[in-house]
Amino acid sequence: MITFFSSLLILFFSNSNPSPKTDTLHIKVSNIASGQGIISMALYDKQETFCKEEGFVSAQNFTIDSSGEVVVQMDDIPYGTYAIAMYHDVNSNGKMDKNVIGIPKEPYAFSNKVRAKWSEPTFDETKFTFEASSTSHEVEIRYWSDQ
Numbered sequence: 001m002i003t004f005f006s007s008l009l010i011l012f013f014s015n016s017n018p019s020p021k022t023d024t025l026h027i028k029v030s031n032i033a034s035g036q037g038i039i040s041m042a043l044y045d046k047q048e049t050f051c052k053e054e055g056f057v058s059a060q061n062f063t064i065d066s067s068g069e070v071v072v073q074m075d076d077i078p079y080g081t082y083a084i085a086m087y088h089d090v091n092s093n094g095k096m097d098k099n100v101i102g103i104p105k106e107p108y109a110f111s112n113k114v115r116a117k118w119s120e121p122t123f124d125e126t127k128f129t130f131e132a133s134s135t136s137h138e139v140e141i142r143y144w145s146d147q
Contacts, residue, residue, distance in 0.1 A: 020078040020080075024074065024076075025135060026072075026136040027136070030069040030138065030139070030140050032066075032068055032069060033067055033143070035067040036092075037064050037089050037090040038088075039061070039062055039070075040086060041060050041072070043074060044085065045057050045081065050083055051120055058077060060074060083128070084110060084137065086109050086139065089106060104144045105144075108141065108142070108144075109139040110125075111127070112125065113138070
């Protein structure tokens with residue numbers, strides 16, 4: 001009898017909080033000027049951590065072997081609202097190179113093709129909805145001078 005009730009409780013609680021629906025997010029990165037280096041990309045879900053080195057939902061580095069465009073994917077991402085920040089580490093030194101006054105020397109991009117030149121964009125400017133009907137997103141990577 002106790003086993004029966006224990007089984008019912010386990011069944012009830014295991015179904016009361018279902019796992020969020022996940023899918024693969026496909027990201028088309030266009031305007032890649034150089035066919036070398038690494039693109040570092042991070043996916044964020046709130047303003048407080050947006051563009052920070054920690055606090056991202058998912059991050060990925062991928063090697064570039066041709067210019068033009070590439071489609072990358074992030075697997076098992078829960079449906080929700082996100083923003084993407086990325087940069088093209090052309091010389092593969094593991095960091096975004098900047099000049100003496102802090103201007104990026106390497107190309108970068110944000111979701112919604114937001115162009116940011118003199119200040120970092122906000123999460124609200126770059127956010128998009130990832131859901132079953134919208135599993136792809138496009139970003140256009142650019143040098144600071146092209147913003």
